[in-house]
Structure formats: C-alpha cells, structure tokens
Amino acid sequence: MGWIDEVFDGVRYGLEGTVVAEQDSAFQKVTIIDSQRYGKGLLLDGCWMTAERQERHYHEAIVHPALCSAERIERVLVIGGGDGGTARECLRHAGVQHLDLVEIDGLVVEWSQQYLPSIGGGCWSDPRFHLTVGDGIAWAANAPEASYDVVIVDGSDPAGPAEGLFNRAFFEHCRRILRPGGVFATQSESPEAFRQVHIDTVKLIREVFGHADPLYGWVPMYPSGWWSWTFAATDGRRYLQPDPARAAAVDCGCEIWSPRWQRGAFDAVPAAIERELG
Template sequence: MNLSKTSGINKLNKIWVDEYHESTRFGLRGKKILEEESEYQKITIFDSDRYGKALLLDHCWMCAENQEKEYHEAIVHPALTSAEKIEKILIIGGGDGGTAKECLKYNELKQIDMVEIDQKVIQLSKKYLPCIGGGCWEDSRLNVIIGDGIKWVKNTKEDYYDVIIIDSSDPKGAAKGLFNQIFFRNCHRILRTNGVFSAQTESPESFQEIHINAVKLIRSIFKYADPLYGNMPLYPSGYWSWTFASKKSQRYLHPIPERSSQIVSKCNIWSPRWQKGSFEAIPAQIERELKT
C-alpha cells in the first residue's frame, strides 16, 4: 500500500469528539480508545492529534497528556507555596493523579489523603494516562481512599489538614454536593489556622454565574478568598478559574521564597510572577459582581 493511500485511511479513521455547552462546542480530532460506564458516570479515553490521550467524564473534557500542567500547577502551587506547613494535604477528587503528582514535588509533605468517589477513573487513568499521575501512585505518602468526599470532610476532626484541594468536575452528578455551604463549612473546620484552601471554580465566561456564586460562597465562609485566572484551552471558552482561601490573611497571595525557589524549576506554568499576574487578572465585571 502506498503512503498516500495509508495516510488517507488514517484520516478516515479519525473522528471529532466534542464537549457541548450552550450552543458552543469544544472538540479534538483523534481516535476513541474506550468508553465505559462506571457506577457514577460515563468515562471516555480519547487519543487526540493535538494534546495526546485525554479523559472525558460524562462527555466533558477533564485532562489531556499535553495540556494538564495548565490546570494542575494552577490548583496546587499557590496553596502549597504559601501555607504555613504542608505536612498533611487533602485532595477531593483528582482521580487522574495530576494534582497529587504536583503536591508530591514538595519534600516537606508527609501525607496526602486523596478521596476519589470513582475507582474506575483511577484504574483507567493509571492504564491509559500514566504520565499525568507520574509516579504518584507508587509514592508511600499518597493514601488513596475510594469514597465520598462530602462524608470524608464531615467526619474528619477539626484543624487536621494544612492544605485542602477540591479538584472536582463541574457541579453536577457526583460533584454537585461539592459546591454548597455545608461542604465548604466542613472544609473550613478541618483546615488548620494558617492553612490554605484551593478549589477549581469554573470559567468566568462559560459558567459566569456558577463562578461568581462559588467565589462569594467561599468568601462568606473563609475570611479571605480570591480567584486566580488562567488558560485551559481544552475547557469551554479556554478560560478558567481557581479560588484560594484562608482564615487569617491573604497568605495564598505570597509564596514563601524558600519553597518557591525549590519548586519553580520543576514547573511548566507556575512561577511567583505568573501567580501574581493571574490573581490580578480579574475581569472588571467579575470584580464588581463580587463586591455586591
């Protein structure tokens, strides 16, 4: 078979997979590797031409091999470079392993409790997306709990974690209960006084109302909370947010120099300069809404 004919066959085998949102769609071309139903959701593994293998949950993009740093570095490093201590970390969600991998770059860290409700997400991520989690699954500091994150924070004793990271999907299905007052109050209760809370808080463009309400709710529970903005080309609008909070000050705005110097060379996206600009990049309309 000549090369031009082979190339034509390969193109015919390629498909587009799209995430649809309010008369828009966000897609990649490639090959679908598998699609399975777990107890909680539909899980799709897709091998894209542009970003490598990617994970979708209920037809929504979660992560891709060549575009996970934009998300995982943003949700982790503003918290871990600024909390007073980073010995005990809680991750709710994060079944692809990317958030845990970023946390485990810190030598001070002694324990991560990662509570993921869907064991199949972990299993398939380990098999098909091993570079996203890297060596996190073999690290003795990572304690994986298959269970409900809402129940976990409810039953955890007060002032237990130095950092809490909510690495959840959109607020629907199994993740719906992670965007409410009771859940955030329990996170506040189990976070240490000089700890930092971190959560993905949706797109200020595609999910503006959800984003604004989430930031306002976090601010109503933690004394200090601010959103950080960055690019996520894989997600609706390509524009995303993460919100950081603490009890006594805006400590998440100020990375500890000794920690930053140890971690910055290991990052593709995060740096103290990037972080400062991303906190300051709040759109004027969002800033006005948050003040009302």
C-alpha cells in the same frame, strides 16, 4: 480518526482523535481518547477533564499557590483528582508527609493509571500517598477538626457526583478541618462559560472564610478556554505570597506556574466580575 466534542451552551469544544475506551461507571460515563494535538485525554459524561499535553495548565495552578503559602504542608487532602495530576504536583513539595486523595469513582483512577500514567507520574507509588475510593464530601464531614494543612478540591463541574462540592456545608467542613495557617483551594469554573456559578462560588467561599481570591488562567480544551481557581485561608490572604524557598524548589519544574505568573493571575480579575464580587 474523528471529532470528539464537548457541547456546552451552543458551542462545541473538540479534538480530532479516537476513542480508546468508554464505559459507564456507577457514577458517570468515563471516556479515554487519543488525539494528535494533546495526546491521550479523559472525559466524564462527555465533558473534557484532562489530557497529557494540557494538564499542567490546570494542575500547577490549583496546587502551587496553596502549597507555597500554607504555614505548614505536612498533611494534604485532595478531594477528587482521580487522574493523579494534583497529587503529583503536591508531592513535588518535600515538606508533604501525608497526602490523602479521596476520589468517588474507582474507574477514573484505574483508567488514569492504565491510559494516562504520565499525569499521575510517581504519585501512585509514593509512600506518602494514600488513596481512598469513596465520597469526598463525607470524608470532609467526618475528618477531625484541624487535621490538614492544605485542602484542595479538584472536582468536575457542579453536576452529577460533583454537585455537592459547591455548597456551604461542604465549604464549612473544609474550613473546619484546616489547621491554623492552612490554605483551601478549589477549581471554580470558567468566568465566561460558567459565569454565574463562578461568581456564586467565590462569594460563598468569601462568606465561609471571610475572604477568598480567584486566580485566572487558561485550559484551552475547557469551555471558553478561560478558567479559575479560588483560594482561601484560615488566617488571611497568605496564598498571595508564596514562600520563596518553597517556590524555588518547584518552579524550575513547572511549565505554567511561577511566582510572577501567580501575581498576574490573581490580578487578572475582569472589570465586570470585580464589580459583581464587590
């Protein structure tokens, strides 16, 4: 038992635990740890990604504002998300008929299934779930126009294999492949630890879609503990208003998300960031 730390910008974010497995994949160093406080967890290149008793803070926040507000939710695309948590939350919605998950690193999928089975839950065996181990950026570029109702980008920080998930061409393809009434969602970093990346990401999505709104919450194991997800849609800010029937079908199974929590999270824009976003 020892300390496992993510070191970022002069600050350490650590858990007391043990390393269960560690290997360099073709893309990054993948680490599985076991901790007393948050259970088993995943790091990529030494950065915290998820843990059994933290993941709901992240996965509920990125999924339900989108899935509860898109006009239709038959076809969903998740780019990244190899731990399965985002797919699991999407598939709680009965209206989802087909979910494509495109994860670049097969080792992340393999070890998430082996060591973190509770995070993906039943998604791996759900007949609506379709896994592709490959490049999500290329997938978005090659997908037919208006082919998805919801596009969710569940990537890591903008470095290494996830770097291309934070640029204009990629966001433009995400908009192109959305159907009318479709909703786009992406994790958009910490407004404290990654302040400029966060601001630049929200501004860029606003340029591409004409509007976008960040939602603020917390993932205590991440740098600063304070996190954001940004939403846009093809036809206005529909993600601000969850459909009551869809929300009622899932919120009783949520630990963090509810329509009330969502309202507060969209309203929780810090004053200085609100000024910078204009």
